[in-house]
Structure formats: structure tokens, C-alpha cells
Amino acid sequence: MQDGGRPGFAHLGVPRSGALDRAAAALANRLVGNPEGAAVLETTLDGVGLRLEGQAVVAVTGAKAAVRLDGRPAAWGMPVYVPGGSVLDVGRAELGARSYLAVDGGFDTPQVLGSRSTDVLSGFGPPPLTTGERLPIGWPCGPVPPVDFAPYRFPAPEILVPLHPGPRGDWMTPAAEEALFTRQFRVSPTSNRVALRLAGPPLERSQVEELPSEGLVWGSVQLVASGQILVFLADHPTTGGYPVVAVADRAAGPGCAQARPGDAVRFQRARPVSGQGPSRRR
């Protein structure tokens, strides 16, 4: 279960969490007339099957997957009208990794610190769903938009991640920085909601001392002791003691969320955003 997450508690060690592919979750919600932050089901590689007790409108976005209503093919990426008692099935991800299923009214499970999201790092929020579990659904909130198909950009064969400067870019050697922006990396199977872990050429650090723990943001590219890098995602820890050499642009969010083990990743320098300047000393 995921929603917009629980911002505002990072100073107590609580990850923000929330849907990994925020754009896909928001779209699924809009397609059924929900506010964008309503709780949705996030599936990873495998699908999910639901029996709706009463009639409902659902939408499936994110990873491309076969959608079936009582065994018959139904639309992906569009509102689907489900009669009471029907079984809706979302199949395995065919393109991408994570599908999102929204229902009109949103899922109405208990909140923890104002959010229904499950955070896999700390175990916060509701536990992962089990077969036979009953999920309450809220009252429908808004009109279902009359759409034929909502355009959605599918993941490219090579995931391009634009990078902004991070706080510890000077902890890479020039050769490491060169490698970061020219070499190809591959998504490791140990990747999860906490981080996209990458296999690739080891990047050399220019400093050997330990870094005192400091706050982390979404998209932080951390260079760990072995020379490997990872990109922190929604369930990232709030502080870390390894250097963050760059920060991924939010535009890379869907690509990172939909990355499958073995996918290729390439980094490029992001265009500077206005108001973002070099560091300065006082």
C-alpha cells in the first residue's frame, strides 16, 4: 500500500516513503477521480488479484501488465468499471517493474503518522498484503474523467538519470567522476524501494576518512566503501555516513521506479535549475 508518504518526520529518523513511481500513482488516482495522494496498491514485478464486493472504478498504471476482469481482458491505463462481486486481476509486469492500482474512493486502511504507505526500511505502516486480506475502500470523491487513453511514457531501454551536484562531489577522484558520467551501469537484483543499487566500474574515492552522518534527500547518489554506487529512493534512510556525490533529478523518478534487474543506467549532468548555485563559504 502506498500513498503520498509521510513527510516531516525525517528529523526523527522516519523515511518519507510513498509510491515509488509518483507520476504513475498520481495518474491512476486521477483516472478514478481521486486526489493524487490517495492510497493505491503498488505491485513489484508480480501482479495482484482483487475481488471487489461492491461496484467500483479502478485504473492500472505504471508497469505495463495484462488487466483482466472476471478473466476477460480489460483496459490498462484507463478507468475500468467493475461490477460488484467481480475479480480484477493485474498480471506480471511486462514492461517496467511496478504497477499501480487505484480504486475510486481510495484504499482506507489505518494510517501511521498520517500515511498509509509501507516503508520497507523500517517496517513502518501496514505490512505487505497477504492472500485473503480485506481492504476497506473509501467513498468515491470525484467524477471519473472521460478519457480514452492517458498518454504514458514507457521506460527506455537505457535509463537516463540526470544528476545535479551533491554535497560531497569532491569525494570522487576526477577519474571516478569521468567514469560516473561516461560508463554504463546495470541495475542489481538487490535493488528495492530503499535504493537502486548499481553494478559497474568501481569509483575511486579521493578521501579515506569517515564522513560524519548527514541528512539525505531523495535521489542521493551515494558512493559506498566498495566503490559501488546507489541511488536512494522513497524508503531511503534519513541520514548516512557515506558521501553523496550527486543527486538525481526528480524527472528520473519513474525510470528508477520502473527499473528491472539487469537494466542499463547512464548518468548525465542535469541542466542547472534557476536559484541553484555553487557552494559558497562564509
Place this chain on the structure above:
Amino acid sequence: MRFLPAGPSALLVELSNQDEVLAFAEEVARRREGGWGSTISDVVPGARTVLLDGARRPAELAEEIAGWTFQPAQREQAVPVEVQVRYDGPDLADVAAHWGVSEREVGEIHASLSHRVAFCGFSPGFAYIDGLGERWKVPRRPTPRPQVPGGSVAVGGAYTGVYPRSSPGGWQLIGHTDLVLWDDARQPPALLGPGTPVRFTAR
């Protein structure tokens, strides 16, 4: 104060020491109460830094903050949280050897020191509690334990930590407490937030 980039919507402020970190975090909290920084979703103190997440124009924010003056951290006002500890951890002997004292003295020394939460991280409610200083620092264990019981009181580097729940851990376990550190329904949910003075007492 130094300002470091942390992506297009955050700013990392680096300070000289833990006291400055807490003083700066307090100043930010004061200004936010007055309506400043409404886009900032999180203010995350670290060992030597404070992260401001949600800054729309980080460079301009840095310019503005560079002009601030702020008071030293308020030490006296906050009521200390008392943590009762049974000093019976599995690493007591190792810590005693490192300190050059007896196992019983480890608890006495630890409880006699002045402790304060520097920052939180690693896990919800896990506080890095400053207080050991140079004299009583300890190395982390060479191999972390895959599971440390909830309530464990541990020392690592110059910090004391209390594990709010079972988790992996690499610090030296010197005891345990029954104190409930985290309660979702409590406001705030964590007993040990940044800046909180802590008093450890032997049970």
C-alpha cells in the same frame, strides 16, 4: 558555516561542531514558527550539518541564511529524559577493556556523564546521543550483528544509542532499557528528539 548543494530542492548547511548544529536547528525552528520557510518539509540535523529539504531556490536560501546570527543552543530549559538501564550487555567486557576499567565501572561511568541527543537517523526513533567525548569513545564492532534486540543500549564512536526496535546493529551493547521510546500515537512520537538532554541511571 558552509553551504553545500544537495540537489535542486535542498540545501546542506555545514557547521563546526554539534553545539552549532543544534543552535542552528533551533534558529530554523524559531523562524519556521513565525512562518518562514513554508516549502521546507524536513529539517534534518546531522553530526556536523543541517539539511533543509524542500528549498525552492537553494542558492538564494544560502545567501539569506549567511546573514543570520543565532544564539547558542538552549541547554538548561529542556527537561531531561531519564533512561533506566540494566548494565548487562554482551559487550560490557569489551568496553571495559577498551576503557581500562572493570565491567561494573562501565555502567557507573556511563551514567555519570552528561548526555544530549545530537540527531536521529538509521531507524525511526534511533537517537545518536552525544556524551562520551574523546575520553570514552569506543570503536564499532568489526562485524555488525544481524539482529540487536529492541531496548538495547549501545555505544559506538562518541555516541550512545538505544535501539527502539529489533534491527541489525554494529555498536557495542552495554545494557538494555524497558523504556518505550517510540509511540505512533504520541505527539511527538519519539521521546528522544534532537537536542533532548538524556540522563542514564543504573537499575
